Amino acid sequence: MPATDQEIIELFGQDKTKEKGFNLLVEKYKQDIYFNIRRLVFSHEDANDISQNVLIKIWKHLDQYRGEAGLKTWIIKICVNESLTFLERKKKMLNIIDEEGYNDYVTKTVAEDRFLSGDKIQHLLQEAIQRLPEKQRAVFTLRYYEEMPYEEMAKIFGGSEGGLKASYHFAVKKVEEFLLQY
Amino acid sequence: MNSLEELKKENPFTVPEGYFEQLEKNVMSQVARHKKLVLRRKIITYSAAVAAVAVLLISVNGFIFKSETPAENLAQVETTTDKLLAVDNGNLSALSGQYPEVNLDMVGFDNVDYQILDFYDDEMSDFYDEMSDVEL
Numbered sequence: 001m002p003a004t005d006q007e008i009i010e011l012f013g014q015d016k017t018k019e020k021g022f023n024l025l026v027e028k029y030k031q032d033i034y035f036n037i038r039r040l041v042f043s044h045e046d047a048n049d050i051s052q053n054v055l056i057k058i059w060k061h062l063d064q065y066r067g068e069a070g071l072k073t074w075i076i077k078i079c080v081n082e083s084l085t086f087l088e089r090k091k092k093m094l095n096i097i098d099e100e101g102y103n104d105y106v107t108k109t110v111a112e113d114r115f116l117s118g119d120k121i122q123h124l125l126q127e128a129i130q131r132l133p134e135k136q137r138a139v140f141t142l143r144y145y146e147e148m149p150y151e152e153m154a155k156i157f158g159g160s161e162g163g164l165k166a167s168y169h170f171a172v173k174k175v176e177e178f179l180l181q182y
Numbered sequence: 183m184n185s186l187e188e189l190k191k192e193n194p195f196t197v198p199e200g201y202f203e204q205l206e207k208n209v210m211s212q213v214a215r216h217k218k219l220v221l222r223r224k225i226i227t228y229s230a231a232v233a234a235v236a237v238l239l240i241s242v243n244g245f246i247f248k249s250e251t252p253a254e255n256l257a258q259v260e261t262t263t264d265k266l267l268a269v270d271n272g273n274l275s276a277l278s279g280q281y282p283e284v285n286l287d288m289v290g291f292d293n294v295d296y297q298i299l300d301f302y303d304d305e306m307s308d309f310y311d312e313m314s315d316v317e318l
Contacts (some may be wrong), residue, residue: 019210022213023210026206026209026210027206030202030205031202034197034202035193039195040194044197048201052209052212055209055248056209056212056213058207059216114198115195115198116195116196117194118192118194121189122192125189126194127196144191145191145193153271175186176186179186
């Protein structure tokens with residue numbers, strides 16, 4: 001049975017048990033961290049790098065966690081921020097300036113990915129998600145896959161619940177329009 | 183397919199075998215390295231602080247006591263005493279000539295040369311002798 005968030009925080013708060021507390025956190029949340037990042041950045045290699053960065057950030061800053069949001073929400077917020085920063089940098093590095101160029105890049109990446117299973121419609125769904133603007137992609141994946149309440153999402157993105165609902169609604173529409181083409 | 187709701191919600195992403203165990207190991211080894219780094223930084227900061235305090239204390243000590251070693255202090259005291267005695271024996275006699283009304287017993291020096299008082303008396307008697315010859 002995994003440790004409770006309270007146990008993790010208490011263990012982490014004491015010098016002697018800090019590492020043990022962190023180890024329990026890694027065990028409990030490593031998959032959540034990895035897959036939330038993977039849905040945003042798509043590639044396994046990138047998701048692996050960002051996951052490690054996120055976990056090290058958590059190690060460095062968990063003592064600053066004040067419990068305003070749940071521990072999982074706090075962790076996912078770090079995942080989202082790190083992923084968005086990474087995507088911004090990657091876009092600049094790849095020198096992609098227009099939407100068409102980005103979509104071509106996404107199609108190629110999804111087709112060549114070694115760590116993607118599922119049928120054709122699942123691949124198309126991932127391609128549709130990768131074509132969404134980064135922040136809208138984050139809103140969509142958290143709502144669609146994690147079924148995260150808008151109230152929690154507002155703690156991550158900082159906007160109003162209404163704005164997030166609208167963002168999700170537009171994202172769903174774009175994804176459905178893309179899937180309808182096939 | 184007309185709506186996203188018709189689609190089965192599944193996770194199509196896979197990872198290499200044993201990936202999550204490896205991720206955990208990598209992260210824990212990075213944490214151990216980070217801990218060492220933090221400890222080393224603390225030691226360096228502490229050592230620098232101790233060194234700075236030591237330098238400050240040495241500087242303050244040097245400033246307050248300058249070059250005053252006990253031997254130098256003693257030499258300085260002896261020189262000052264000699265100078266005072268010189269004032270006593272030399273300048274004081276000249277001083278008493280200018281201010282005859284000064285009672286040297288009041289000055290408080292034990293080794294005052296009292297001959298100057300004799301000289302003063304002789305001079306005064308000569309003066310009185312001379313005055314007595316003057317016709318008024």
